Amino acid sequence: xxxxxxxxxxxxxxxxxxxxxxxxxxxxxxxxxxxxxxxxxxxxxxxxxxxxxxxxxxxxxxxxxxxxxxxxxxxxxxxxxxxxxxxxxxxxxxxxxxxxxxxxxxxxxxxxxxxx
Amino acid sequence: xxxxxxxxxxxxxxxxxxxxxxxxxxxxxxxxxxxxxxxxxxxxxxxxxxxxxxxxxxxxxxxxxxxxxxxxxxxxxxxxxxxxxxxxxxxxxxxxxxxxxxxxxxxxxxxx
Numbered sequence: 001x002x003x004x005x006x007x008x009x010x011x012x013x014x015x016x017x018x019x020x021x022x023x024x025x026x027x028x029x030x031x032x033x034x035x036x037x038x039x040x041x042x043x044x045x046x047x048x049x050x051x052x053x054x055x056x057x058x059x060x061x062x063x064x065x066x067x068x069x070x071x072x073x074x075x076x077x078x079x080x081x082x083x084x085x086x087x088x089x090x091x092x093x094x095x096x097x098x099x100x101x102x103x104x105x106x107x108x109x110x111x112x113x114x115x116x
Numbered sequence: 117x118x119x120x121x122x123x124x125x126x127x128x129x130x131x132x133x134x135x136x137x138x139x140x141x142x143x144x145x146x147x148x149x150x151x152x153x154x155x156x157x158x159x160x161x162x163x164x165x166x167x168x169x170x171x172x173x174x175x176x177x178x179x180x181x182x183x184x185x186x187x188x189x190x191x192x193x194x195x196x197x198x199x200x201x202x203x204x205x206x207x208x209x210x211x212x213x214x215x216x217x218x219x220x221x222x223x224x225x226x227x228x
Contacts, residue, residue, distance in 0.1 A: 101214070
């Protein structure tokens with residue numbers, strides 16, 4: 001596809017369930033980012049990949065959050081034992097350049113997670 | 117890390133008037149300052165960006181100005197139209213990294 005694709009678009013989970021959110025970046029984009037956006041707030045950085053290497057995971061809020069990009073393309077954000085405070089929109093973004101080459105981020109539509 | 121503050125949080129203007137949104141940042145080494153527009157339920161999209169080697173950049177009705185000494189940058193929208201209604205986010209990069217820190221957003225409403 002032409003843009004960043006995320007799935008599922010909507011996910012409802014019961015507290016304590018594990019969830020997995022998928023991101024398919026723009027082909028050829030080196031950098032991939034995950035952001036968390038709470039209602040009425042700006043995107044908050046979670047983690048960054050350059051190809052398959054996770055260079056920064058400083059924004060992950062707890063060890064229940066895990067992300068991977070094993071082949072340097074598709075990425076998965078996994079949240080274990082979900083809590084109500086995890087409810088948010090999870091945005092994936094990709095950019096063409098690598099570390100140190102700051103440029104436009106292309107965002108997906110997001111995955112809206114609701115934890116009951 | 118970078119600290120980005122944005123104001124106002126909401127802004128209402130009459131169609132045809134101008135709108136100005138301001139952001140401040142904390143890291144003097146930051147060198148890239150984008151503005152994103154997010155319509156309700158949609159993805160954020162880049163509308164304009166500026167690098168630290170220039171003080172102003174314009175693209176039709178949109179302009180961004182940068183004051184590196186004061187560490188602030190502003191988005192200017194002239195001749196506003198109803199389709200400009202959205203939430204606007206400023207951002208600045210983390211030191212030595214690619215990730216962006218975003219402001220808390222400004223909800224702009226253009227009244228027809």
